[in-house]
Amino acid sequence: MIPEVLKVYGCHGKILRVNLSSNTITDEEVPESKYKKYLGGAGLATRFLWDEVPKDADPLGEENKLIFMTGSLTGVIAPSTGRFSVVGKSPQTGIWGQANSGGRWGVDFKKSGYDGIVFEGISPKPVYLVIDENKAELRDASHLWGMSVPQTTEEVKKEAGDNFNIACIGPGGENLVRYASIMNDLGRTAGRCGLGAIMGSKKLKAIAAWGNSRVQIHQPEEFKAYSKKLYELMDDSMFKMSLQSFGTNVVLDLVCIRGGFPTRNWQSGVFEETDYINGPAISDKILTKNLTCYACPIECGRGTEIKVGKYAGQKGEGPEYETVGTFGGMCAVGNLEAITMAGYLCNEYGIDTISAGSTIAFAMECYEKGILTGEDTGGRALNFGDPDVMIDLVHLIAKREGIGDLLAEGTKKMSEMLGQGSEAFAMHVKGLELPAYDSRAVQLTGLTYATANRGGDHITAYVQGPTFMDAPFLIIEDSEIKDPFTANPGEVQIAIDLEDMLTTFDCIGACKFMGLCVSAEDWVELINLVTGWDYTLEGYKQAGERVYNLARSYCNREGLTAGEDTLPRRLLEDPLPEGPAEGHVNELPALLERYYQLRGWDRQSGKPKTAKLKELDLEDIAEALWS
Numbered sequence: 188m189i190p191e192v193l194k195v196y197g198c199h200g201k202i203l204r205v206n207l208s209s210n211t212i213t214d215e216e217v218p219e220s221k222y223k224k225y226l227g228g229a230g231l232a233t234r235f236l237w238d239e240v241p242k243d244a245d246p247l248g249e250e251n252k253l254i255f256m257t258g259s260l261t262g263v264i265a266p267s268t269g270r271f272s273v274v275g276k277s278p279q280t281g282i283w284g285q286a287n288s289g290g291r292w293g294v295d296f297k298k299s300g301y302d303g304i305v306f307e308g309i310s311p312k313p314v315y316l317v318i319d320e321n322k323a324e325l326r327d328a329s330h331l332w333g334m335s336v337p338q339t340t341e342e343v344k345k346e347a348g349d350n351f352n353i354a355c356i357g358p359g360g361e362n363l364v365r366y367a368s369i370m371n372d373l374g375r376t377a378g379r380c381g382l383g384a385i386m387g388s389k390k391l392k393a394i395a396a397w398g399n400s401r402v403q404i405h406q407p408e409e410f411k412a413y414s415k416k417l418y419e420l421m422d423d424s425m426f427k428m429s430l431q432s433f434g435t436n437v438v439l440d441l442v443c444i445r446g447g448f449p450t451r452n453w454q455s456g457v458f459e460e461t462d463y464i465n466g467p468a469i470s471d472k473i474l475t476k477n478l479t480c481y482a483c484p485i486e487c488g489r490g491t492e493i494k495v496g497k498y499a500g501q502k503g504e505g506p507e508y509e510t511v512g513t514f515g516g517m518c519a520v521g522n523l524e525a526i527t528m529a530g531y532l533c534n535e536y537g538i539d540t541i542s543a544g545s546t547i548a549f550a551m552e553c554y555e556k557g558i559l560t561g562e563d564t565g566g567r568a569l570n571f572g573d574p575d576v577m578i579d580l581v582h583l584i585a586k587r588e589g590i591g592d593l594l595a596e597g598t599k600k601m602s603e604m605l606g607q608g609s610e611a612f613a614m615h616v617k618g619l620e621l622p623a624y625d626s627r628a629v630q631l632t633g634l635t636y637a638t639a640n641r642g643g644d645h646i647t648a649y650v651q652g653p654t655f656m657d658a659p660f661l662i663i664e665d666s667e668i669k670d671p672f673t674a675n676p677g678e679v680q681i682a683i684d685l686e687d688m689l690t691t692f693d694c695i696g697a698c699k700f701m702g703l704c705v706s707a708e709d710w711v712e713l714i715n716l717v718t719g720w721d722y723t724l725e726g727y728k729q730a731g732e733r734v735y736n737l738a739r740s741y742c743n744r745e746g747l748t749a750g751e752d753t754l755p756r757r758l759l760e761d762p763l764p765e766g767p768a769e770g771h772v773n774e775l776p777a778l779l780e781r782y783y784q785l786r787g788w789d790r791q792s793g794k795p796k797t798a799k800l801k802e803l804d805l806e807d808i809a810e811a812l813w814s
Contacts, residue, residue: 195219196405197259197717198227198302203323205316207389208249208308212323217302223720224804226694227302228258229285230734232274235305236283237741237808246278246381247363247388249309255296255354255394256303258696262294262402262481265414265713266421266705267698269294269481277380278388279365279542279597280618280642282742284380287693289480290372292396295352299398306389315355315393317347321400328392332361335535336370339393347395355393356383357537359585363387364595366542366620370534374488374504375480378539379619380641381597405719413712417705421484424704430487431477433466435508438651440465445671446766447628449621450516451571452548453614453757456625457766460521464511468523478504485700496524503531506540512623513544518551518577525574529581536585542597545620547580549598549613550590558607565589611756616643617747624651627758628768629671634778635682637752640738648685652703674774676781683785687731694734733803736795739788740808749793752779 195217204213217231225231232254244250253275260268271293277284300321313328326346331339336357343353352372360367360383367383368376377383386392404410421427429437442448443461450458462468469489478488492502506514510530520526533540547569553559554569561568567576567590583591593601598620602613614621619642626633635648645651653668668678688707692699695714711727714720722730739747753759758773783790787799800809 195222196403196719197263198222198257198402199297199300199400201301202256202303202305203301203318204305204307205323205325206308207306207310207314207325207391210310210325212325222259223718224730225734226259226691226714226730228256228261228270228696229272229274229287229690229693230730230737231694232256232272232303233283233285233734233738233741236274236276237737239305239307240276242744244276246276246281246284247384251276251385253306253382253385253389253391254303257293257297258694259714259718261696262297263404263410263414263717264482265697266417267480267483267485267701268696269483270693270696270698271296272693273369273377273382275382275385276745277382277618277641278363278384279381282617282642282745282747283640283738284382285641285693285738286369286377286379286382288369288371288375288377289483289698290375291481292352292354292371292375293696294481295398296354296394296396297402298400299396300400304394306391309388310390313390313392315343315391315395317351318394318396318398319347319351320398331392333358336537337373337535340373343393343395348397351395351397353393353395355537356386356391357535357585359536359538360384360387362585362587362595364538364584364587365597365600366539366546368533368537368539370537374478374534376534376539379541379644381539383537404717406716410713410716413716417709418484421704426700426703427485430485430700433470434487434489436466436469436506436511438508439511442624442628442651444767445628446763446768447625448516449512449614449623449625451519452517452552452612453625453755454552455765456628456763456768458516458519458521461516463521464515464523464526469506472523473527475502480698483698487700491527493524493527498524498528501528501531503527503534505534506530509622510540510544513541513548514577516623517544517548519571520574520577521572522574525578529578532578532581532585536581538581538585541622542620543581543584545614546584546594546598546601547577549601549609550580550594552612553605553609558605558609559590563590563593614643614755614757616754617641617751619643621755625758625763625768626754626773627763627771629668630674630774630778631668631671631678631682633754633758633773633775634679634782635685637754637775637779638682638686638782640735640742646689646699648682648689649699650682650685653681653685672768672771674777676777679778679781679785682782684728686735687728690731690735691727694730729803733805736800736803737805737808739795740800740805740812743792743794743812747793749783749790752793
C-alpha cells in the first residue's frame, strides 16, 4: 500500500520551504489536486510564483522567490524523465522566468524525499543547502564564494559526501550577471532568464541533494511494460540516431539549408565556415564520449576535449547547437576550439551561452558602427571573427570587469543605455536574447519568438522540429508547415499546439526531444499509469494551455502588454541579403492577429480574456487580472 505520508503517486506530496533571511526550513504538504491541475514541474512552480511573489517585486530583492520543482514523472524509468524546472521573476526580463535542466540532479533531489523547494528572503551571508533523506540544513558557504562551478561542486562533495549531487552558481551568479545560469552535474544548466542571479542575490551558493526515497507508481507492472515498449520503439527513430551520432549540433546543417543560420549579429543567414563547426566537425575534432541524462536512450550530450591550439588539453561538456550558433555564427567565429572554450567558460562561470554569445555579437556590431569605441572597450577592437576577443569578453562579463560590466546587463539594457539607433539590431524579445534560428527563414518561428512567455525563446514552441520531421506529440490533424518562407495564418494553430504541448513536458519532467519520438497518447498513458489519474488527450493538452495562460497572466500582471509581442526591427524590416531565404522579412502582423483570436486573448491589453481563464479553471486569476 501507498504510505500514509505519501499523498500523490509519482510524487512525495511535499516540498521544502527555506527562508534564507531567518535561516529556517520547514516541510509543506501539497494537495494532490494541485499536482493534477498543474502536472508538477514548471506548472506547479508558476502557481507558487503567482500566489506568493507580489506585483512589482524587485527580481533581485527579498520579495522575489526562487522555486525548484520536479515533475510528476521525474525519476520514473521512462524515456528521458529526469528533468526539473526553476521559476522566479526574471532579473533579465522583469516577467516570468523559467529554466529547465536535465542530467541527474532532479532525480537525486526527488529521491531526497521532496518534490520541490521554495527559497525566500535573503541570507545575511553565503550559504548552501544540504538535503539528505527527508532532512535539510543550511551551511556556511563563505569559503565557497568566488569559486567556479567545478570548484564548488568538488568542495561541496568533500563536505557533504561524494554521493551528493550538486546544483550551484559560479561567479556569474554571484556578480548578478543578468543572464547567470544555475548549473548541475557540472555541464547541465538551467540557463535562461538569469535565475542564477536570483541565487546570487539571495547569497545561495549551492544545493546538495541525495536520498533513497523512490516515488510510488500506481500501476508499476503495467507502467514497466509500457515504458519498455517505448524504449524499443525508439530504437528505430531516425531522430534518435541523428542526435546520438552528432548531438544537438546536428541541426546546424538543416538550418543552413534554409539560409537561416544567424550570422554577424543577424546581418545574414549564411555563414561560410559552417563545415568547420557543424556536428560532424565536433565528432571528428573534439568528441571523446557521448553523455546521457537520466533514463535517456539518446545520449545527445557531448563529452569533449580540445586537442589543438592554445586551449589544447581543456575538457568539458559541449558545445550544444545554441552555443555554436551564438559564439560561432553570430560572432562570425569559425574556430571550433574557441567556440568550445567559450562554452566551457560559460559552464564554469555559470552564465547562459545563448545570451552571452548574442550579447557579445551585439557589442561587436556596436563597435563596427562606432557606437562603442576603444575608449569604451579598454582598447579592445571588438571585431567580428576574432576568437580571442570573444573569449576575453566571456571572462569580463562573468567578473563584471571593464566593458564586461555593460555586457553583463544583456542586450536590451545595453541598447537602452547606448542608444544611437542600436535598438534596431538588439536581437531580443522582451529582454531575452534570441537563439540561433533566423525566423525570416521560418516565418512561424517569428510568431513563437514574439509570443513566448519568457521572451525570445525557441524551446517554448520548437517550430524547427516539425520542419525537420514529424512531431508525434502534436494532436491537431494538420501539423505540416508547407512553406516555411511564407506567413500562413492557417498554420497558427500549430504554433499554439506547440506552446501548449511542450509546456506539459516542463511540467511532467520529461525532455522535449521526446516529443519528436513519442506520441502524446503515449505520454498520457504513462502519466495515468504512474499517478492513477484519468487524464484524456484533450485534458492533457488543456493542462499545458492552463499553465501557459497562467504564466502569461503573471507577465501581464507585471506590466507586459500586447505591444511587446513583437520582434527586433531587423527581422521585421531588413530582408535577408543572401541564401535560400534572400529577400524575406518576418510577416508577423499577418500571424499575430490570428494568434490572439485562437488564444482567446484581448488584442488591446494582451491579457487572456476572462472567458478563457474560466474555461481553464483559473477563475481567481481572471478576477485578479481584470479587477
